[in-house]
Amino acid sequence: MTYFVQEVLIGMKSNFRDFQYSVLVNASKEGDDFTPFRLTVLKYTILVALFSIPFVAVLRNLFLGQVEIAVFSAVAELLIFVAYIFFKLRNYAFARAFAITGVFTILVGILVQDVHYNYMWFALFPAVSFILFPSYVVLRASIIFGILIAFIELALHSYPFWLKFYYVQEVLIFYCFMVLGGYLYSKILEEHELVLQKLATKDMLTGAYNRWKFLEDFEREFERARRYNYPVSLIMFDIDHFKKVNDTYGHDAGDRVLKKIAKIVKDNIRKVDMFVRWGGEEFIIFLPNTDKKGAKVLAEKIRKKIEDTVFDEVGKVTVSFGVAELEKNDTIDDLLKRVDEGLYRAKRSGRNRVEVV
Numbered sequence: 001m002t003y004f005v006q007e008v009l010i011g012m013k014s015n016f017r018d019f020q021y022s023v024l025v026n027a028s029k030e031g032d033d034f035t036p037f038r039l040t041v042l043k044y045t046i047l048v049a050l051f052s053i054p055f056v057a058v059l060r061n062l063f064l065g066q067v068e069i070a071v072f073s074a075v076a077e078l079l080i081f082v083a084y085i086f087f088k089l090r091n092y093a094f095a096r097a098f099a100i101t102g103v104f105t106i107l108v109g110i111l112v113q114d115v116h117y118n119y120m121w122f123a124l125f126p127a128v129s130f131i132l133f134p135s136y137v138v139l140r141a142s143i144i145f146g147i148l149i150a151f152i153e154l155a156l157h158s159y160p161f162w163l164k165f166y167y168v169q170e171v172l173i174f175y176c177f178m179v180l181g182g183y184l185y186s187k188i189l190e191e192h193e194l195v196l197q198k199l200a201t202k203d204m205l206t207g208a209y210n211r212w213k214f215l216e217d218f219e220r221e222f223e224r225a226r227r228y229n230y231p232v233s234l235i236m237f238d239i240d241h242f243k244k245v246n247d248t249y250g251h252d253a254g255d256r257v258l259k260k261i262a263k264i265v266k267d268n269i270r271k272v273d274m275f276v277r278w279g280g281e282e283f284i285i286f287l288p289n290t291d292k293k294g295a296k297v298l299a300e301k302i303r304k305k306i307e308d309t310v311f312d313e314v315g316k317v318t319v320s321f322g323v324a325e326l327e328k329n330d331t332i333d334d335l336l337k338r339v340d341e342g343l344y345r346a347k348r349s350g351r352n353r354v355e356v357v
Contacts, residue, residue: 242257324339
């Protein structure tokens with residue numbers, strides 16, 4: 001009963017801090033969909049547009065008497081320049097938004113000018129957008145732009161309706177094929193990227209993050225905890241006598257034990273927590289916005305659930321836990337060493353227990 005009350009009180013106490021943490025995390029994830037390839041394309045799209053628009057789009061169209069396109073292109077040049085500034089400031093989300101708005105502005109100018117041989121430039125919008133943005137965003141934007149094409153063509157231009165309808169039909173057929181092709185290609189790339197990311201960051205047996213992904217993310221979370229002054233804790237645990245399990249029942253049975261324990265852990269942690277396979281039968285749970293008291297409660301909860309579980313072929317399995325909280329002058333290595341010391345104490349004190357350092 002005391003354990004239950006303690007768990008509830010700690011959970012209530014941390015609710016507001018969890019909300020604060022989630023806001024900070026979401027705010028810091030701006031630009032998370034920027035792969036190195038996407039950033040490279042964005043950079044050179046901005047640079048090429050910045051230096052080509054004044055000559056190809058502004059001066060050339062003024063010379064040809066296409067004033068509307070020239071004016072819209074001048075506005076686009078200003079937007080591209082703003083995109084360049086944001087890119088230099090590493091605010092890639094704003095850089096991307098201003099860059100694609102610049103491209104969109106030129107295309108609207110072409111629509112307003114009503115020079116049909118320029119309509120081939122409409123291919124720019126899906127071609128650039130599907131590289132710079134996630135596919136679902138571009139698909140929605142492309143539908144809106146297609147409706148805009150039809151509206152301007154039918155509502156603003158003065159030639160006979162049958163001719164306007166013919167132009168709209170031809171343009172939209174071409175445009176739809178460009179959008180469909182770009183969407184399918186983009187989806188295939190995104191799916192392959194997800195598979196590669198999973199292979200690079202996850203342990204395939206347990207579904208836990210691997211050691212390298214943890215160290216990469218932990219450094220960022222470590223700095224965020226320092227900046228915003230919220231608690232961070234680690235739980236490190238190890239399956240007791242796991243070598244004996246493998247030797248007695250075989251490695252397949254040992255793998256099934258690992259998978260079942262991993263499922264128990266994942267079912268009892270929050271979405272913001274990070275479950276990591278540190279190596280072999282050793283695991284880490286990273287707990288942002290959690291002090292060592294809260295971490296101990298979670299460790300005890302998981303320990304008890306594992307202790308009460310009957311594993312096929314093997315029977316009962318126990319686990320030892322070490323718990324440590326980030327302290328004022330800690331480095332990442334200091335925290336890892338302390339939580340490892342906690343695990344060592346739990347092993348030395350008889351196993352199947354939680355030790356807080």
